[in-house]
Amino acid sequence: xxxxxxxxxxxxxxxxxxxxxxxxxxxxxxxxxxxxxxxxxxxxxxxxxxxxxxxxxxxxxxxxxxxxxxxxxxxxxxxxxxxxxxxxxxxxxxxxxxxxxxxxxxxxxxxxxxxxxxxxxxxxxxxxxxxxxxxxxxxxx
Amino acid sequence: xxxxxxxxxxxxxxxxxxxxxxxxxxxxxxxxxxxxxxxxxxxxxxxxxxxxxxxxxxxxxxxxxxxxxxxxxxxxxxxxxxxxxxxxxxxxxxxxxxxxxxxxxxxxxxxxxxxxxxxxxxxxxxxxxxxxxxxxxxxxx
Amino acid sequence: xxxxxxxxxxxxxxxxxxxxxxxxxxxxxxxxxxxxxxxxxxxxxxxxxxxxxxxxxxxxxxxxxxxxxxxxxxxxxxxxxxxxxxxxxxxxxxxxxxxxxxxxxxxxxxxxxxxxxxxxxxxxxxxxxxxxxxxxxxxxx
Numbered sequence: 272x273x274x275x276x277x278x279x280x281x282x283x284x285x286x287x288x289x290x291x292x293x294x295x296x297x298x299x300x301x302x303x304x305x306x307x308x309x310x311x312x313x314x315x316x317x318x319x320x321x322x323x324x325x326x327x328x329x330x331x332x333x334x335x336x337x338x339x340x341x342x343x344x345x346x347x348x349x350x351x352x353x354x355x356x357x358x359x360x361x362x363x364x365x366x367x368x369x370x371x372x373x374x375x376x377x378x379x380x381x382x383x384x385x386x387x388x389x390x391x392x393x394x395x396x397x398x399x400x401x402x403x404x405x406x407x408x409x410x411x412x
Numbered sequence: 413x414x415x416x417x418x419x420x421x422x423x424x425x426x427x428x429x430x431x432x433x434x435x436x437x438x439x440x441x442x443x444x445x446x447x448x449x450x451x452x453x454x455x456x457x458x459x460x461x462x463x464x465x466x467x468x469x470x471x472x473x474x475x476x477x478x479x480x481x482x483x484x485x486x487x488x489x490x491x492x493x494x495x496x497x498x499x500x501x502x503x504x505x506x507x508x509x510x511x512x513x514x515x516x517x518x519x520x521x522x523x524x525x526x527x528x529x530x531x532x533x534x535x536x537x538x539x540x541x542x543x544x545x546x547x548x549x550x551x552x553x
Numbered sequence: 554x555x556x557x558x559x560x561x562x563x564x565x566x567x568x569x570x571x572x573x574x575x576x577x578x579x580x581x582x583x584x585x586x587x588x589x590x591x592x593x594x595x596x597x598x599x600x601x602x603x604x605x606x607x608x609x610x611x612x613x614x615x616x617x618x619x620x621x622x623x624x625x626x627x628x629x630x631x632x633x634x635x636x637x638x639x640x641x642x643x644x645x646x647x648x649x650x651x652x653x654x655x656x657x658x659x660x661x662x663x664x665x666x667x668x669x670x671x672x673x674x675x676x677x678x679x680x681x682x683x684x685x686x687x688x689x690x691x692x693x694x
């Protein structure tokens with residue numbers, strides 16, 4: 272059994288501030304890779320959006336996360352020097368700093384070893400929709 | 413020297429909101445794996461508890477971390493839509509979002525390459541005790 | 554093509570609270586490793602400083618991040634039990650808990666697969682300068 276490293280680029284269209292479930296897309300890439308035991312590392316190629324693993328059962332959890340972060344990091348131009356890209360841009364960078372740019376999920380028996388209640392999300396922190404790129408890196412055998 | 417991937421499941425009983433040191437348990441798994449140079453990736457299979465690397469010398473640091481997070485993310489049902497699992501559940505998800513679900517520690521000379529003052533902790537964010545699962549993934553040779 | 558694991562220790566001198574760009578130093582280590590496809594994992598061996606990937610274009614973003622965190626985690630001895638290492642020490646641990654100790658960046662075509670606007674930073678959370686150690690772990694082929 273030889274360990275290999277493979278990479279796939281996932282492009283996700285977002286429609287403003289919210290969490291977007293990408294669990295199925297990542298699972299599909301893991302299945303295609305034929306990796307039985309390994310590590311799946313996700314890397315988001317942006318600094319105004321995040322990767323996060325969260326509860327996958329109640330959509331209210333996602334709404335409450337968004338509400339909490341909007342309050343914790345207010346859009347108020349007076350607070351920030353960096354304001355020329357819009358009132359939502361500097362808060363987006365701060366929200367990214369408070370969350371994650373990369374995540375790791377082990378692969379066991381050919382599947383992501385997520386807990387029962389865990390899903391993988393892109394968290395868009397900008398007000399307008401964008402195409403976000405996640406590099407899915409798989410090592411294992 | 414052939415690179416391999418191995419996995420062990422660590423089950424930790426918690427007794428309410430606090431940080432629980434798991435450094436020794438992870439060190440023992442690394443030692444048993446006989447990995448000399450590699451990477452240890454920890455993955456917590458829950459969305460209401462965290463993994464965190466923190467100061468291992470003064471227990472007051474851990475108490476202050478808990479106090480700060482309790483204040484930053486208050487238990488107040490009025491703030492949250494998701495309240496049917498108890499006043500501590502939605503705050504637990506937010507505290508998880510603000511901290512980590514996975515961590516990486518390189519292995520050098522057969523040991524975790526932690527700094528002198530670093531310990532590995534599970535941070536329980538729920539009020540009641542639970543069994544928490546950490547998947548310890550080791551790649552290397 | 555055989556997968557290998559290699560490690561380099563990067564020592565960075567900081568001069569107080571601020572973000573320090575280490576992208577070039579990490580890129581140089583990746584180039585020297587001759588890894589074409591792989592994963593670069595950074596591990597900071599401290600609990601009062603962080604690793605973070607952030608916007609690399611406007612220095613005001615870095616200044617605003619520092620301002621936001623200074624306000625979110627005030628230096629006020631009364632709030633903390635752990636105060637014997639200075640008013641900035643416990644806030645430094647909290648700021649570390651809110652950010653990252655390790656980061657992963659995939660390597661593609663022999664280079665870090667960072668987005669156009671992403672840079673890698675050490676975030677010093679203590680008031681005085683220090684030497685900070687980042688272990689640069691590369692796996693791949």
